[in-house]
Structure formats: structure tokens, C-alpha cells
Amino acid sequence: MTLLTRRAALAAAAALPAATLIPATVARADAHASGPAQPKARGAALGDMTVTALLAGTATREGNMQETFGMNVDAETFAAASRDAFIPTDAAQFFFTPTVVQSGENVILFDTGLNAAGITGALEQAGIAAGDVTHVVLTHMHGDHIGGLMNEGAPTFANAAYITGQAEFDHWSGTDNEGFANNVAPLAENMTFLGDGDEVAPGITAMAMFGHTPGHMGYMLSSGDESLQITADMTNHYVWSLAHPDWEVRFDMDKEAAAATRRSVLSMVASDRIPMLGYHMPFPAMGYVEAAGDGFRWVPESYQLML
Structure with missing residues (x-):
């Protein structure tokens, strides 16, 4: 009999969400959750737009997850919620999922992942070259969102205009901040700044979702009578910060404001039944939200948005 170590079991279990949610039409990666993941792309139709989630990276993290996602609750409460969701408390699978929107002649990339290789590989799987990108929109400036802006000292997206929130x-x-200095500052002269309610392009509207960072932005996509909400890091985990929006997350710079933002945005997408695309949700990162008790429940998209 072959005995499975706890570390191997955790890695295998953590790999399952990505493996089980990817449609057969999308190329699969080898299931090595703790190593570099092969890029993946998952397209969806939204009126006249094509919205594609890009898995630019994924990694297993081990340790006491309460110290990251449940800072203001006791260990028993955190363990009970995790057990009810069939997930461990001492490991988590992290997903890094930029979004590309094709609308008319525009190819608009939201965030750039951890590095240039990850985002360009994911784009290539979606049939898009780096030179095809017309706009790069930064939801905020944490390293896992700006890491792909530069490639060996040169802009990864040489033909793109750059857009971000003025407050951010x-x-x-x-x-x-070293990440800002190395990746964002060299592009500053080519940047356009916007605020809450401003348009990136027709049908793509900025929404203030402050708290995670001082100027964190989400974006509402609308085409015809269809909409989709890009939420970036408004919520960082489908259980620990979506199901329990008041739990404090270590990554949030203003924890009180971040919790208030989660309640407001999640209530809106739940009541309006708008699909949501969250940067750190299990790939393909698209789904729906429903109210559940004092919080919410993540309902992964299955085929409703498929091309």
C-alpha cells in the first residue's frame, strides 16, 4: 500500500478546485499545486463583449490561515466555518486571475499578475499577443497585480495605454515601495487617471471599492442588458472573506473600510443577480453570490456564461 503524506494530500486537495472547474475546451496543466502552474484562459460572452479570465499563477500556502483571513475571530469559529466548507485551516490555494475584455477594437487587460511570463502565457492561450493589448487597467498596486507590467526593464504591453485610479x-x-518604483513609475507618463463613476471605454465603468488599498477600484461591465462585476481584491477568499465579510484580512490596509466595502458590493451583486469575477476566487474566478445568513455564499459559474 502507498501511504500519502499530509503535505502530499494537502497539495492534491488544493489542486482540485482548479482542475474540476476548468471546461474540457480549456487546456489543462499538470496538477502540481505547489509548483508553477501552466497558464489557463476561460472565455465568457457578455453581450457584444468577450470576457476572459486568465489564470496567470496559482500557489499553495501552508500555515495558520486564521492569521491571514480571520484576524478578529476566535480559532473555534474559524475552524467551524472552514470545516463546514470542507477546507483545511492550515493551507490554502491562492489564485491570481487577471481579466481581459475584448470590445470592438479594444483589448483591455485588468491587472497583470505576478510576472510577465505568467500573464503573457495566459493571454497567448486566449489567442491574444501582448502587442494586441490596447489598454492596461490597474485595479490597485499590490505586487501580484503590477508584477507583469515590465519585462526585463521594458514595458510588457508596448502598445497599450495605462489607466488607474487617481487615489491609488x-x-x-x-x-x-519597490514594486511601484520598478513597475508603475516607468509608465507614469503614459497613464490616465480616473475616479468613481468614470468610464474606461463604453460600457466599462470604474467603481470605488476602497479599503483593501486606499484607491482600490472595481469595474462594472455592461453590454446590452447584460452586466458583470470585476471585483479584483474586494474579497480575497470565497469562504473566509466572502461568506464572512466582516472577518479581518491581513492584506487589507483599512480593515474597517474593506469590510464595509465587501458588505456593500456583495449585497449589490447578490440582490441584482450580477455575475462577478474576483481576482482570487477559485479559477475560473467567475460566479454568482447569494445572501446566506449574516453573510454570503459563492456559487461558481458552470456554463451560464460559456461562449
Whole structure:
């Protein structure tokens, strides 16, 4: 008999969400959850737009997850919620999922992942070259969203215009953050800044979702009578911060504001039955939200948005 170690069992279990949610039409990666994942792409139709989730990276993290996702609740409460969701408390699978929207002649990329290789590989699987991207929109400036902006000192998306929130840019430009200095600052002269309610392009509207960072933005996509909400890092985990929006998350810079934003946005997408695409949701990162008790429940998209 072959005995499975706990580490191997965790890695195998953590790989399942990505493997089980990818349609047969999407190329699969080898199931090595703890190593570099092969890029994946999952397209969806939204009126006249094509919205594609891009799995630019995934990684297993081990440790006490309560210290990251449940800072203001006791261990028993955190363990009970995890057990009810069939997930461990000492490991998590992290997904990094930028989005590309094709609308008319525009090819608009939202966030760039951890590095240039990850995002360009995912785009290639979607049939898009880096030179095809017309706009790069940064929801915020944490390293896993800006890491793919530069490639060996040169812009990865040489033909693109760059767009980000004014409040977000102003905050990071006033720091000595290395990621900002290396990846964002070199592109500053080519950046356009926007605020809550401004349009990136027809049918693509910025929405303030402050808290995770000082100027964190989501984007509402609308085409015809169909809509989809890009939420970026408004919520970082489908159980620990979506089902329990008041739980404090270590990554949130203003924890009180982030919790208020989660309640507001999740209530909106749930009541309006709008599909949501979240950067850290299990790939393909698209789904629906329904109210459940004092929180919400994540309902993964199955085939409703398939091309």
C-alpha cells in the first residue's frame, strides 16, 4: 500500500478546485499545486463583449490561515466555518486571475499578475499577443497585480495605454515601495487617471471599492442588458472573506473600510443577480453570490456564461 503524506494530500486537495472547474475546451496543466502552474484562459460572452479570465499563477500556502483571513475571530469559529466548507485551516490555494475584455477594437487587460511570463502565457492561450493589448487597467498596486507590467526593464504591453485610479496612484507614489518604483513609475507618463463613476471605454465603468488599498477600484461591465462585476481584491477568499465579510484580512490596509466595502458590493451583486469575477476566487474566478445568513455564499459559474 502507498501511504500519502499530509503535505502530499494537502497539495492534491488544493489542486482540485482548479482542475474540476476548468471546461474540457480549456487546456489543462499538470496538477502540481505547489509548483508553477501552466497558464489557463476561460472565455465568457457578455453581450457584444468577450470576457476572459486568465489564470496567470496559482500557489499553495501552508500555515495558520486564521492569521491571514480571520484576524478578529476566535480559532473555534474559524475552524467551524472552514470545516463546514470542507477546507483545511492550515493551507490554502491562492489564485491570481487577471481579466481581459475584448470590445470592438479594444483589448483591455485588468491587472497583470505576478510576472510577465505568467500573464503573457495566459493571454497567448486566449489567442491574444501582448502587442494586441490596447489598454492596461490597474485595479490597485499590490505586487501580484503590477508584477507583469515590465519585462526585463521594458514595458510588457508596448502598445497599450495605462489607466488607474487617481487615489491609488497618489498613495503609492508617496511611498518608497519597490514594486511601484520598478513597475508603475516607468509608465507614469503614459497613464490616465480616473475616479468613481468614470468610464474606461463604453460600457466599462470604474467603481470605488476602497479599503483593501486606499484607491482600490472595481469595474462594472455592461453590454446590452447584460452586466458583470470585476471585483479584483474586494474579497480575497470565497469562504473566509466572502461568506464572512466582516472577518479581518491581513492584506487589507483599512480593515474597517474593506469590510464595509465587501458588505456593500456583495449585497449589490447578490440582490441584482450580477455575475462577478474576483481576482482570487477559485479559477475560473467567475460566479454568482447569494445572501446566506449574516453573510454570503459563492456559487461558481458552470456554463451560464460559456461562449
